[in-house]
Amino acid sequence: MMLPSFFMGGFECSTHRRDxxxxxxxxxxxRHDDLALEDYRLLVRHGIRAARDGLRWYLIEPAPGRYDWTSAVPMVRAAKAAGVTVVWDLCHYGxxxxxxxxxxxFVERFAAFSAAAAGMIREESGAPGWFCPVNEISYWAWAGAHVGMMNPxxxxxxxxxxxxxxxxAIAAIDAIRRTQPDARFLFAEPAIHVDGGSGPLEHREAAENYRLSQFEAYDMLTGRMAPELGGTPEHLDVVGINFYPDNQWYLGGSxxxxxxxxxxxxRRMLRETFERYGRPVVVSETGAEGTARPAWLHYVAAEVRAALAEGVPVEAICLYPVLDCQGWQNERVCPVGLxxxxxxxxxxVADPAFAAELAYQQTILPKPVAANDAALPSAAVGRIA
Structure with missing residues (x-):
């Protein structure tokens, strides 16, 4: 395993502007920015020693090329103090x-910010950084520039x-690797299934084309698609897929x-992603709301176990978000977290049923290896084509 626990806790760190x-x-x-140490320690109490979290670019760079790390350094130090390995989102919609x-x-400033952020994290943590350069490229493109519900x-x-x-994203990876070739990168893209039902051939073909669009961002990162953007196989390190209860639908329907x-x-979605890219896979986001939380985790974990049995190298499952938090469009606190x-x-406080299901799954899913056993093939995957 590349991370110190199979389960991760994902802290919702969106900073976008609504329409x-x-x-x-x-x-x-x-309040995670103020309670980071307590929150990380709670994760550890529940057997979780890895997390996704975010650096808020809009706060850190108040003027071009001037960085104010006061919102970030306490969180990095809190993670180190709690013994939690964090994958830091560098641009989570904002x-x-x-x-x-x-x-x-935008590309130039983001690359410079990313390199500076990686340097700060290395200095504060004393360890190579894990980064998600741009969160959910596909979803952001849809939400921000197709339906216009968020910036731009x-x-x-x-x-x-x-x-x-x-x-x-490519510029950020290149900028970080120039000084930290041992940095690791996780992307997070929605995994979807779109079905054409029993409609005419044209409708079913349209559904399949929509389904395949989920791979466009990764295909661009690897240079399979739009090679003029500069993507190469080396730009895709760990493949993250985000999976929620509403990620499958009929084209134009329910x-x-x-x-x-x-x-x-x-399990088939996990296998298809691995076979397409040959990279380790992480369930980078998954979760449900209310009483559906434990049942959804039970299903996802069972499918991950089935994929592992088929040889798919699934490295982690990230509970996302791990905290109950406010919805984007209103002030309703959504009961989605552990x-x-x-x-x-x-x-x-932890949701009792969700915590019980998590504890059960931790007994039957992979355990982290000891530090002196960490010379695994995955330790160098960032350089495998």
């Missing part, structure tokens, strides 16, 4: 207001935004429910 212009900051609204996302400056809040430019975000004959088993919203005293 009404309001800036969200989920690390602030969940960026500084003075940059035009469509410009070459336009329509009809999803393909253009996807390419720009891939350019930025969500396909779990157990339906058209529902694609998650851990509750903090009370006035900063205390969070």
């Amino acid at each position: 009404d212009g309001r800036r969200l900051d989920l690390l602030r609204s969940s 960026w500084p207001d003075d940059i035009d996302i469509w410009s070459p400056e 809040a336009v329509t009809g430019r999803a393909g253009e935004l996807k390419r720009q975000l891939v350019r930025a 969500t396909i429910p779990l157990g339906h004959h058209a529902y694609k088993p998650f 851990l509750s919203e903090a009370d006035d005293g900063g205390t969070r």
Whole structure:
């Protein structure tokens, strides 16, 4: 295993502007930025020693080339103190207001920020960093430039935004690797299934084309698609796939429910991703709401075990988000996490049923190796074509 626990805790760290212009900051609204040490220690108490978390670019770079790390350093130190390995999101939907996302400056500034962030993390943690350069390129392109529900809040430019975000991700990886060749990279893209039902051939072909679009960002990163962006196989290190209960639907129709004959088993989605890229796979986000949380984890974990038995190198499952947090469009606190919203005293409590299911799955899923056994083939996967 590449990480110190098979389960990860994912902290929702979106910082985008909604289409009404309001800036969200989920690390602030969940109070994780203030309670990072306590939150990491709670993860460890539940057997979780790896996490996804975020650096808020819009706060860190208040002026071009000037970095203020006061929002980030305490979190990096808290992770080190708690013994939690963090995959740091460098751009989770948000960026500084003075940059035009469509410009070459966006790519250049993001690369410089990423290199500076990696240097800070190396200095504070004393270890090679793990990074998710740009979170959910495919979803961001759809939400920000197809339906316009988040920044840049336009329509009809999803393909253009996807390419720009891939350019930025490639530039960030190259900038980090120039000084830290041992840095590791995890991307996180939605895994979807789109079914054409029993409609005409043209409808079923359209559904399959939509389904295959889930791979475009990874194909661009590896240079299979749009090679002019600069992608190579070496730019794809660990492949993350995000999987939720609503990630399967009929083209132009309703969500396909779990157990339906058209529902694609998650193990097949994991295997298809691995066979396509030959990279280690992480379930980089998964979760459900309310009483569905333990049942959904039970299903996902069983499918991961089945994929492992078929030889798919699944390295981790990230519970996302691991904290109950406010929804993007309103102030409703969504019961999606292992851990509750903090009370006035900063205390969070675990959902009992979810915690019990997690504890059960930890007894039957892979265990981390000892430090002196860590010379695994995966330790060098960042250089495997």
